[in-house]
Amino acid sequence: MNRRQLLRTAAALPAAAALHAAAPPPKTLKITAIETDVLKRPPATPYYDAIHPFGTESGSVVLRLRTDGGITGWASSSFGMIAGGPSVVQTILEREIKPVLIGQDPAFPRRIRAALWKALEYQGVGGPTQFAIAAVDIAVWDILGKSAGLPVYKMLGAFRDRIPVYSMCGWYYDNDADLGQYRRVIGEAVEQGYHAVKIKVGRDSIDDDVRRVRAAQDILGKGRRVMVDANQAFNRNEALRRGRVYQEMGCFWYEEPLPPQDMEGFAELAQQLDMRIATGENLNTKYAFADLIARRGADVVQPDNRRAGGVTEWMEIAAIADANGLELASHGGGETNLNMLLAMPNAIYMETGGPQKSMKDGELPGPREPGMSSEVSEEEIRRYRV
Ligand SMILES: [Mg+2]
Incomplete structure (x- = not known):
């Protein structure tokens, strides 16, 4: 088929072309805000493994990534025993990760990871720092699942x-x-x-x-x-x-x-x-x-x-x-x-x-809901927020 024939064929398909033109371009999302809460659980009956005591000190950091498309990504990072761990992770999220994350497109989790590793290399990407990086990544995947309408x-x-x-x-x-x-x-x-x-x-x-x-x-x-x-x-x-x-x-x-x-x-x-x-x-x-x-x-x-x-x-x-x-x-x-x-x-x-x-x-x-199913209920946040 030469170019002229090709153009004629295309002209003969106005309905298909119109349909194509009518499809909306995929929406690019931007992360616009990050919100964190530290939750602390009341002491429970103690229990132990070979080296750790559990049940007395436990808590978590809840992370929400807001986007300009109205979708919110959630993650919750739990600590079974370190009393100060959740607030360290919260500080890293709020003070060090937030400036890097605002404006990022959540459709690029590996680019976001690279940006966070670069921003945080001074303290290394282990320990509580990695808890914070991981929470961001989980929330990003929650956004991706929700925007696609699929469980992750x-x-x-x-x-x-x-x-x-x-x-x-x-x-x-x-x-x-x-x-x-x-x-x-x-x-x-x-x-x-x-x-x-x-x-x-x-x-x-x-x-x-x-x-x-x-x-x-x-x-x-x-x-x-x-x-x-x-x-x-x-x-x-x-x-x-x-x-x-x-x-x-x-x-x-x-x-x-x-x-x-x-x-x-x-x-x-x-x-x-x-x-x-x-x-x-x-x-x-x-x-x-x-x-x-x-x-x-x-x-x-x-x-x-x-x-x-x-x-x-x-x-x-x-x-x-x-x-x-x-x-x-x-x-x-x-x-x-x-x-x-x-x-x-x-x-x-x-x-x-x-x-x-x-x-x-x-x-x-498998979960049925779109996203990660990582949301934490408002009631739980209200009840245990520090
Ligand atoms: Mg084990």
């Missing part, structure tokens, strides 16, 4: 619409030498419909660990899984000694046996044990994960959506794990983790706990 997992390249979950319920409790409280919560998890539970180990002797694993397995019965989590409690020798025992007992994975910075220790342990080594909740950014994965220091990679980075960084970590044949699980639950896990073929579990209304066969379905 469908924008990330969905792989599935449900994901197996496990209950993190086997904590240490005060005055629980007979494991009465411990047994009760695991029994509740079974009643709630979970097919897997995670228990804490490593606070006491190996004999105590064996007692806890056995008690959990007795309650769960055949066909349900127990994961053990040592929360960095061991050195390399002890990690191997105990790991052999958990392996022998048939535990599904062995989480964070060593401090996160001991990458070489993780590599040695993963080679010496057949059972899955799970770790990653305390690593910042994909560079730390790339190091861990290159050393083959984990079988299940567990990025935390606050410490590892927001959605953008987390999904890159998940893809590096996938390319290395490794399984993926979340640290923690909630809608942000759910959206991300549903987009990855190597995802095996989301961490959660307590009753889940929509759980069926030990799995949770």
Whole structure:
């Protein structure tokens, strides 16, 4: 077809051309304001893992990104124990991130991440600074989902619409030498419909660990899984000694046996044990994960959506794990983790706990609402705002 014929053909299609011209150009959004609230929870009954006390000090930072299109992006970053953490994150958001963020187009999350890393490199992109960067990224993805009318997992390249979950319920409790409280919560998890539970180990002797694993397995019965989590409690020798025992007992994975910075220790342990080594909740950014994965220091990679980075960084970590044949699980639950896990073929579990209304066969379905489903209710903000 020559140019003249082409023009004639085009002229013969006025209706199609008009239709094309009538489609409105895609709206470009701009971030116009950022708002933050620090929430503080009242002290609850204390509970413990191998090294941390929980329940007395907890809170969160709620972030809202306003746009000129009327869409607001939400994120909520929680702290389980650091009393001052939320206000540090709030200060970073208000004083250092805000000037960089105002005027940015939320359709460019990687450009925003680059701008924030550049602005914050002086203190480094780890610790509370990364909590702040991650919250921005989560809120940006919430805006993108809402503007497209899709739940975020469908924008990330969905792989599935449900994901197996496990209950993190086997904590240490005060005055629980007979494991009465411990047994009760695991029994509740079974009643709630979970097919897997995670228990804490490593606070006491190996004999105590064996007692806890056995008690959990007795309650769960055949066909349900127990994961053990040592929360960095061991050195390399002890990690191997105990790991052999958990392996022998048939535990599904062995989480964070060593401090996160001991990458070489993780590599040695993963080679010496057949059972899955799970770790990653305390690593910042994909560079730390790339190091861990290159050393083959984990079988299940567990990025935390606050410490590892927001959605953008987390999904890159998940893809590096996938390319290395490794399984993926979340640290923690909630809608942000759910959206991300549903987009990855190597995802095996989301961490959660307590009753889940929509759980069926030990799995949770994907969120239906457009965006991240990361909004915090006005009532909750009013009630706990500092
Ligand atoms: Mg853990």
